[in-house]
Amino acid sequence: MGRPPCCDKVGVKKGPWTPEEDIMLVSYIQEHGPGNWRAVPTNTGLLRCSKSCRLRWTNYLRPGIKRGNFTDHEEKMIIHLQALLGNRWAAIASYLPQRTDNDIKNYWNTHLKKKLKKLQTGPDGHSRDEFSTSQRPISKGQWERRLQTDIHMARQALCDALSVEKPCCSSEMKPSIDYYSYTKPAQASTYASSTENIARLLKGWMKNSPNRARKNPEATQHSFNNMAACTDSTCSEGTLSAANNTGCVDLSEAFESLFGFESFDSSNSDVSQSMSPEASIFQDESKPNISGQVPLSVLEKWLFDDGATLGKGDFTDISLDENDDLF
DNA sequence: AATTAAAACAACCGCTCCCCT
DNA sequence: TAGGGGAGCGGTTGTTTTAAT
Numbered sequence: 001m002g003r004p005p006c007c008d009k010v011g012v013k014k015g016p017w018t019p020e021e022d023i024m025l026v027s028y029i030q031e032h033g034p035g036n037w038r039a040v041p042t043n044t045g046l047l048r049c050s051k052s053c054r055l056r057w058t059n060y061l062r063p064g065i066k067r068g069n070f071t072d073h074e075e076k077m078i079i080h081l082q083a084l085l086g087n088r089w090a091a092i093a094s095y096l097p098q099r100t101d102n103d104i105k106n107y108w109n110t111h112l113k114k115k116l117k118k119l120q121t122g123p124d125g126h127s128r129d130e131f132s133t134s135q136r137p138i139s140k141g142q143w144e145r146r147l148q149t150d151i152h153m154a155r156q157a158l159c160d161a162l163s164v165e166k167p168c169c170s171s172e173m174k175p176s177i178d179y180y181s182y183t184k185p186a187q188a189s190t191y192a193s194s195t196e197n198i199a200r201l202l203k204g205w206m207k208n209s210p211n212r213a214r215k216n217p218e219a220t221q222h223s224f225n226n227m228a229a230c231t232d233s234t235c236s237e238g239t240l241s242a243a244n245n246t247g248c249v250d251l252s253e254a255f256e257s258l259f260g261f262e263s264f265d266s267s268n269s270d271v272s273q274s275m276s277p278e279a280s281i282f283q284d285e286s287k288p289n290i291s292g293q294v295p296l297s298v299l300e301k302w303l304f305d306d307g308a309t310l311g312k313g314d315f316t317d318i319s320l321d322e323n324d325d326l327f
Numbered sequence: 328a329a330t331t332a333a334a335a336c337a338a339c340c341g342c343t344c345c346c347c348t
Numbered sequence: 349t350a351g352g353g354g355a356g357c358g359g360t361t362g363t364t365t366t367a368a369t
Binding site: 014015016017049051052055056059060102103106107109110111 | 334335336337338339340
Protein backbone atom coordinates (compact mmCIF):
# COMPACT_ATOMS: atom_id res chain seq x y z
CA MET A 1 0.00 0.00 0.00
CA GLY A 2 1.50 3.26 -1.07
CA ARG A 3 1.73 6.39 0.87
CA PRO A 4 -1.35 8.58 0.62
CA PRO A 5 -0.89 11.92 -1.07
CA CYS A 6 -0.35 14.90 1.16
CA CYS A 7 -3.73 16.15 0.12
CA ASP A 8 -6.66 14.96 -1.89
CA LYS A 9 -6.08 15.43 -5.54
CA VAL A 10 -9.74 16.12 -6.15
CA GLY A 11 -11.01 19.47 -5.05
CA VAL A 12 -7.57 20.92 -4.69
CA LYS A 13 -7.13 24.18 -6.46
CA LYS A 14 -4.08 24.70 -8.59
CA GLY A 15 -2.58 27.56 -10.47
CA PRO A 16 -1.95 31.15 -9.50
CA TRP A 17 -2.98 32.35 -6.11
CA THR A 18 -5.62 35.01 -5.82
CA PRO A 19 -5.27 37.96 -3.45
CA GLU A 20 -8.12 36.55 -1.41
CA GLU A 21 -6.28 33.30 -0.92
CA ASP A 22 -3.16 35.21 -0.03
CA ILE A 23 -5.02 37.11 2.62
CA MET A 24 -6.48 33.96 4.06
CA LEU A 25 -3.07 32.41 4.27
CA VAL A 26 -1.38 35.47 5.65
CA SER A 27 -4.03 35.98 8.28
CA TYR A 28 -3.75 32.40 9.35
CA ILE A 29 -0.01 32.53 9.60
CA GLN A 30 -0.24 35.83 11.35
CA GLU A 31 -2.26 34.13 13.98
CA HIS A 32 -0.59 30.77 14.22
CA GLY A 33 2.75 31.21 12.62
CA PRO A 34 4.11 29.10 9.82
CA GLY A 35 4.48 25.40 10.29
CA ASN A 36 2.11 22.49 10.53
CA TRP A 37 1.34 23.06 6.91
CA ARG A 38 -0.85 20.04 6.69
CA ALA A 39 -3.34 21.73 8.95
CA VAL A 40 -3.32 24.98 7.04
CA PRO A 41 -5.76 24.10 4.26
CA THR A 42 -8.19 22.61 6.74
CA ASN A 43 -7.98 25.47 9.17
CA THR A 44 -8.09 28.23 6.62
CA GLY A 45 -10.61 26.72 4.29
CA LEU A 46 -8.20 27.14 1.45
CA LEU A 47 -8.69 24.60 -1.29
CA ARG A 48 -4.97 24.27 -1.65
CA CYS A 49 -2.49 21.55 -1.01
CA SER A 50 -0.43 22.05 2.12
CA LYS A 51 2.68 22.08 0.02
CA SER A 52 1.26 24.79 -2.11
CA CYS A 53 0.53 26.85 0.97
CA ARG A 54 4.03 26.45 2.26
CA LEU A 55 5.49 27.30 -1.09
CA ARG A 56 3.33 30.35 -1.48
CA TRP A 57 4.36 31.55 1.93
CA THR A 58 8.06 30.92 1.64
CA ASN A 59 8.39 32.12 -1.92
CA TYR A 60 6.06 35.01 -2.02
CA LEU A 61 4.24 36.04 1.10
CA ARG A 62 6.94 35.65 3.67
CA PRO A 63 8.02 39.04 4.98
CA GLY A 64 11.37 40.37 4.03
CA ILE A 65 11.54 38.96 0.56
CA LYS A 66 13.27 41.18 -1.89
CA ARG A 67 11.95 40.96 -5.38
CA GLY A 68 12.96 42.42 -8.66
CA ASN A 69 16.35 42.71 -10.23
CA PHE A 70 19.34 41.05 -8.72
CA THR A 71 22.19 43.36 -7.98
CA ASP A 72 25.62 42.75 -9.37
CA HIS A 73 27.01 41.55 -6.14
CA GLU A 74 24.05 39.32 -5.52
CA GLU A 75 24.72 37.86 -8.90
CA LYS A 76 28.33 37.29 -8.06
CA MET A 77 27.47 35.76 -4.78
CA ILE A 78 25.16 33.33 -6.46
CA ILE A 79 27.75 32.37 -8.99
CA HIS A 80 30.34 31.95 -6.34
CA LEU A 81 28.12 30.01 -4.02
CA GLN A 82 26.87 27.86 -6.84
CA ALA A 83 30.43 26.99 -7.64
CA LEU A 84 30.99 26.12 -4.02
CA LEU A 85 27.77 24.38 -3.18
CA GLY A 86 26.37 23.23 -6.47
CA ASN A 87 22.66 23.43 -7.10
CA ARG A 88 21.79 23.51 -3.46
CA TRP A 89 19.54 26.46 -3.84
CA ALA A 90 18.24 26.43 -0.34
CA ALA A 91 21.77 26.55 0.99
CA ILE A 92 22.64 29.35 -1.38
CA ALA A 93 19.49 31.20 -0.43
CA SER A 94 20.48 31.01 3.19
CA TYR A 95 23.33 33.35 2.39
CA LEU A 96 20.98 35.72 0.61
CA PRO A 97 18.24 36.01 3.17
CA GLN A 98 16.18 38.38 1.09
CA ARG A 99 15.97 36.00 -1.79
CA THR A 100 14.13 32.73 -1.97
CA ASP A 101 15.66 29.55 -3.21
CA ASN A 102 13.10 29.48 -5.98
CA ASP A 103 14.01 32.98 -7.01
CA ILE A 104 17.68 32.19 -7.07
CA LYS A 105 17.09 28.99 -8.92
CA ASN A 106 15.01 30.77 -11.53
CA TYR A 107 17.55 33.51 -11.87
CA TRP A 108 20.29 30.99 -12.30
CA ASN A 109 18.39 29.07 -14.93
CA THR A 110 17.24 32.06 -16.88
CA HIS A 111 20.11 34.51 -16.56
CA LEU A 112 23.29 33.21 -15.11
CA LYS A 113 23.42 29.94 -16.97
CA LYS A 114 23.31 31.79 -20.23
CA LYS A 115 25.73 34.39 -19.08
CA LEU A 116 28.22 31.77 -18.06
CA LYS A 117 27.68 29.82 -21.21
CA LYS A 118 28.51 32.93 -23.13
CA LEU A 119 31.70 33.19 -21.19
CA GLN A 120 32.46 29.61 -21.88
CA THR A 121 32.07 29.91 -25.60
CA GLY A 122 33.67 33.30 -25.84
CA PRO A 123 32.88 36.11 -28.21
CA ASP A 124 33.90 34.12 -31.24
CA GLY A 125 31.36 31.48 -30.42
CA HIS A 126 33.96 28.76 -30.16
CA SER A 127 34.10 26.61 -27.16
CA ARG A 128 37.05 27.25 -24.92
CA ASP A 129 37.16 23.81 -23.58
CA GLU A 130 40.68 23.21 -22.50
CA PHE A 131 40.34 22.28 -18.93
CA SER A 132 37.82 19.61 -19.40
CA THR A 133 40.38 17.63 -21.33
CA SER A 134 43.45 18.53 -19.39
CA GLN A 135 42.00 18.14 -15.98
CA ARG A 136 43.25 15.52 -13.69
CA PRO A 137 40.63 13.00 -12.83
CA ILE A 138 39.89 13.05 -9.16
CA SER A 139 38.30 10.47 -7.05
CA LYS A 140 34.96 10.96 -5.42
CA GLY A 141 36.51 11.05 -2.01
CA GLN A 142 38.86 13.78 -3.09
CA TRP A 143 36.29 16.08 -4.50
CA GLU A 144 34.04 15.51 -1.57
CA ARG A 145 36.81 16.46 0.76
CA ARG A 146 37.53 19.43 -1.33
CA LEU A 147 33.95 20.49 -1.40
CA GLN A 148 33.73 20.16 2.33
CA THR A 149 36.78 22.31 2.71
CA ASP A 150 35.40 24.88 0.35
CA ILE A 151 32.18 25.11 2.22
CA HIS A 152 34.04 25.40 5.45
CA MET A 153 36.23 28.13 4.07
CA ALA A 154 33.30 30.02 2.70
CA ARG A 155 31.53 29.84 5.99
CA GLN A 156 34.60 30.87 7.84
CA ALA A 157 35.14 33.85 5.61
CA LEU A 158 31.55 34.88 5.86
CA CYS A 159 31.60 34.43 9.58
CA ASP A 160 34.68 36.60 9.86
CA ALA A 161 33.05 39.24 7.79
CA LEU A 162 29.93 39.20 9.84
CA SER A 163 31.76 39.26 13.10
CA VAL A 164 33.10 42.65 12.19
CA GLU A 165 29.64 44.04 12.32
CA LYS A 166 28.18 41.81 14.90
CA PRO A 167 29.69 39.03 16.93
CA CYS A 168 26.95 36.61 16.15
CA CYS A 169 28.80 33.63 14.87
CA SER A 170 30.04 30.68 16.72
CA SER A 171 32.76 28.54 15.31
CA GLU A 172 30.20 27.07 13.00
CA MET A 173 28.55 29.49 10.71
CA LYS A 174 24.84 29.12 10.91
CA PRO A 175 23.10 29.96 7.72
CA SER A 176 20.08 32.12 8.05
CA ILE A 177 17.74 29.23 7.56
CA ASP A 178 16.28 30.20 10.87
CA TYR A 179 14.87 33.15 9.14
CA TYR A 180 12.36 30.89 7.54
CA SER A 181 11.38 29.12 10.61
CA TYR A 182 8.86 30.44 12.91
CA THR A 183 8.21 28.03 15.61
CA LYS A 184 6.68 29.61 18.63
CA PRO A 185 3.06 30.57 18.27
CA ALA A 186 3.68 32.99 21.08
CA GLN A 187 5.60 35.11 18.65
CA ALA A 188 2.83 35.13 16.17
CA SER A 189 1.34 38.33 17.37
CA THR A 190 4.44 40.19 16.41
CA TYR A 191 4.73 38.66 13.05
CA ALA A 192 2.35 40.25 10.69
CA SER A 193 1.28 42.27 13.63
CA SER A 194 -2.44 42.69 13.23
CA THR A 195 -5.44 43.45 11.18
CA GLU A 196 -3.77 46.74 10.56
CA ASN A 197 -1.24 45.02 8.42
CA ILE A 198 -3.81 43.03 6.59
CA ALA A 199 -5.57 46.27 5.87
CA ARG A 200 -2.39 47.71 4.51
CA LEU A 201 -1.96 44.60 2.54
CA LEU A 202 -5.36 44.98 1.02
CA LYS A 203 -4.68 48.58 0.33
CA GLY A 204 -1.66 47.54 -1.59
CA TRP A 205 -3.70 45.19 -3.66
CA MET A 206 -6.30 47.80 -4.34
CA LYS A 207 -3.59 50.05 -5.60
CA ASN A 208 -1.92 47.34 -7.61
CA SER A 209 -4.39 45.30 -9.51
CA PRO A 210 -3.19 41.80 -10.36
CA ASN A 211 -2.25 42.96 -13.79
CA ARG A 212 -0.26 45.81 -12.52
CA ALA A 213 1.25 43.67 -9.89
CA ARG A 214 2.44 41.31 -12.52
CA LYS A 215 4.09 44.10 -14.34
CA ASN A 216 5.66 45.35 -11.22
CA PRO A 217 5.77 42.55 -8.72
CA GLU A 218 7.93 44.59 -6.45
CA ALA A 219 5.11 46.95 -5.83
CA THR A 220 2.82 44.21 -4.68
CA GLN A 221 5.42 42.64 -2.55
CA HIS A 222 6.23 45.89 -0.98
CA SER A 223 3.24 45.88 1.25
CA PHE A 224 4.40 42.65 2.77
CA ASN A 225 7.91 43.78 3.09
CA ASN A 226 6.94 46.94 4.78
CA MET A 227 4.75 45.05 7.10
CA ALA A 228 7.60 42.78 7.92
CA ALA A 229 10.09 45.51 8.37
CA CYS A 230 8.11 46.98 11.17
CA THR A 231 6.99 43.91 12.94
CA ASP A 232 9.27 41.03 12.30
CA SER A 233 10.08 39.77 15.73
CA THR A 234 12.98 37.75 14.50
CA CYS A 235 14.73 40.95 13.81
CA SER A 236 14.59 42.20 17.31
CA GLU A 237 15.97 38.93 18.43
CA GLY A 238 19.08 39.48 16.45
CA THR A 239 18.32 36.95 13.81
CA LEU A 240 19.24 37.84 10.30
CA SER A 241 16.56 39.86 8.76
CA ALA A 242 15.92 41.51 5.51
CA ALA A 243 14.19 44.41 7.05
CA ASN A 244 16.67 46.96 5.98
CA ASN A 245 15.44 49.77 8.09
CA THR A 246 15.71 47.93 11.32
CA GLY A 247 19.41 47.95 11.57
CA CYS A 248 19.75 44.22 11.52
CA VAL A 249 22.76 42.62 9.97
CA ASP A 250 22.21 42.15 6.30
CA LEU A 251 24.11 39.24 4.92
CA SER A 252 24.28 40.73 1.49
CA GLU A 253 25.93 43.77 2.85
CA ALA A 254 28.23 41.62 4.83
CA PHE A 255 29.21 39.86 1.68
CA GLU A 256 29.65 43.14 0.00
CA SER A 257 31.99 44.32 2.66
CA LEU A 258 33.73 41.02 2.55
CA PHE A 259 34.20 40.83 -1.16
CA GLY A 260 34.25 44.47 -1.99
CA PHE A 261 31.90 44.01 -4.88
CA GLU A 262 31.36 47.49 -6.05
CA SER A 263 32.37 48.30 -9.49
CA PHE A 264 31.08 45.37 -11.39
CA ASP A 265 28.77 46.83 -13.89
CA SER A 266 26.46 44.53 -15.71
CA SER A 267 26.69 46.80 -18.65
CA ASN A 268 30.29 45.88 -19.00
CA SER A 269 29.55 42.32 -18.26
CA ASP A 270 31.27 41.15 -21.32
CA VAL A 271 33.50 39.37 -18.97
CA SER A 272 34.43 36.94 -21.61
CA GLN A 273 37.09 39.33 -22.64
CA SER A 274 38.80 39.00 -19.35
CA MET A 275 38.12 35.36 -19.10
CA SER A 276 40.79 32.85 -19.50
CA PRO A 277 40.28 29.77 -21.59
CA GLU A 278 39.57 27.87 -18.43
CA ALA A 279 36.08 29.21 -18.64
CA SER A 280 35.04 25.90 -20.01
CA ILE A 281 34.32 24.79 -16.54
CA PHE A 282 30.79 25.88 -16.92
CA GLN A 283 29.94 23.08 -19.17
CA ASP A 284 28.11 21.20 -16.52
CA GLU A 285 26.92 23.65 -13.99
CA SER A 286 23.99 21.61 -12.90
CA LYS A 287 26.09 19.47 -10.68
CA PRO A 288 28.30 20.26 -7.79
CA ASN A 289 31.58 21.19 -9.22
CA ILE A 290 32.93 17.75 -9.21
CA SER A 291 35.68 18.66 -11.53
CA GLY A 292 37.44 20.24 -8.61
CA GLN A 293 39.10 23.46 -7.75
CA VAL A 294 40.58 24.48 -11.00
CA PRO A 295 37.18 25.49 -12.27
CA LEU A 296 36.49 27.25 -9.05
CA SER A 297 39.65 29.20 -9.30
CA VAL A 298 38.71 30.44 -12.71
CA LEU A 299 35.35 31.43 -11.48
CA GLU A 300 36.82 33.18 -8.57
CA LYS A 301 39.34 34.87 -10.76
CA TRP A 302 36.59 36.27 -12.84
CA LEU A 303 34.50 37.12 -9.86
CA PHE A 304 37.21 39.01 -8.13
CA ASP A 305 39.34 40.27 -10.92
CA ASP A 306 37.26 43.00 -12.34
CA GLY A 307 36.65 45.76 -9.98
CA ALA A 308 36.80 43.92 -6.74
CA THR A 309 39.28 45.56 -4.53
CA LEU A 310 39.23 45.23 -0.82
CA GLY A 311 39.05 42.05 1.12
CA LYS A 312 38.86 39.85 -1.88
CA GLY A 313 42.14 38.16 -1.31
CA ASP A 314 41.28 36.38 1.84
CA PHE A 315 38.52 34.38 0.42
CA THR A 316 40.08 33.40 -2.84
CA ASP A 317 43.47 32.71 -1.47
CA ILE A 318 42.19 30.47 1.19
CA SER A 319 40.04 28.63 -1.21
CA LEU A 320 42.69 28.17 -3.79
CA ASP A 321 45.79 27.66 -1.80
CA GLU A 322 44.45 25.45 0.86
CA ASN A 323 42.63 23.27 -1.52
CA ASP A 324 45.64 22.80 -3.64
CA ASP A 325 47.23 21.35 -0.59
CA LEU A 326 44.67 18.67 -0.59
CA PHE A 327 46.22 17.15 -3.63
C1' DA B 328 -1.40 46.46 -35.20
C1' DA B 329 -0.93 41.56 -35.29
C1' DT B 330 1.72 37.58 -34.81
C1' DT B 331 5.40 34.83 -33.17
C1' DA B 332 9.41 33.73 -30.40
C1' DA B 333 11.89 34.24 -26.35
C1' DA B 334 12.28 35.33 -21.62
C1' DA B 335 10.71 35.46 -16.97
C1' DC B 336 8.56 33.68 -13.18
C1' DA B 337 5.12 31.25 -10.29
C1' DA B 338 3.74 26.95 -9.13
C1' DC B 339 3.67 21.86 -9.26
C1' DC B 340 5.69 17.23 -8.83
C1' DG B 341 8.27 13.80 -6.95
C1' DC B 342 11.99 12.55 -4.24
C1' DT B 343 14.69 12.64 0.08
C1' DC B 344 15.47 13.67 4.74
C1' DC B 345 14.30 13.77 9.37
C1' DC B 346 11.47 13.30 13.32
C1' DC B 347 8.23 10.79 15.99
C1' DT B 348 5.97 6.68 17.52
C1' DT C 349 15.03 -0.29 15.17
C1' DA C 350 11.80 0.18 11.61
C1' DG C 351 8.10 2.39 9.51
C1' DG C 352 5.03 6.26 8.75
C1' DG C 353 4.26 10.93 7.94
C1' DG C 354 5.42 15.80 7.45
C1' DA C 355 8.48 19.19 5.71
C1' DG C 356 11.86 20.71 2.63
C1' DC C 357 14.42 20.69 -1.63
C1' DG C 358 15.52 20.61 -6.52
C1' DG C 359 13.92 19.83 -11.15
C1' DT C 360 10.53 20.79 -14.31
C1' DT C 361 6.40 22.62 -16.37
C1' DG C 362 2.92 25.98 -17.53
C1' DT C 363 1.49 30.61 -17.95
C1' DT C 364 2.22 35.34 -18.63
C1' DT C 365 4.83 39.12 -20.34
C1' DT C 366 8.00 41.30 -23.37
C1' DA C 367 10.60 41.87 -27.52
C1' DA C 368 11.18 41.22 -32.30
C1' DT C 369 9.45 40.93 -36.90
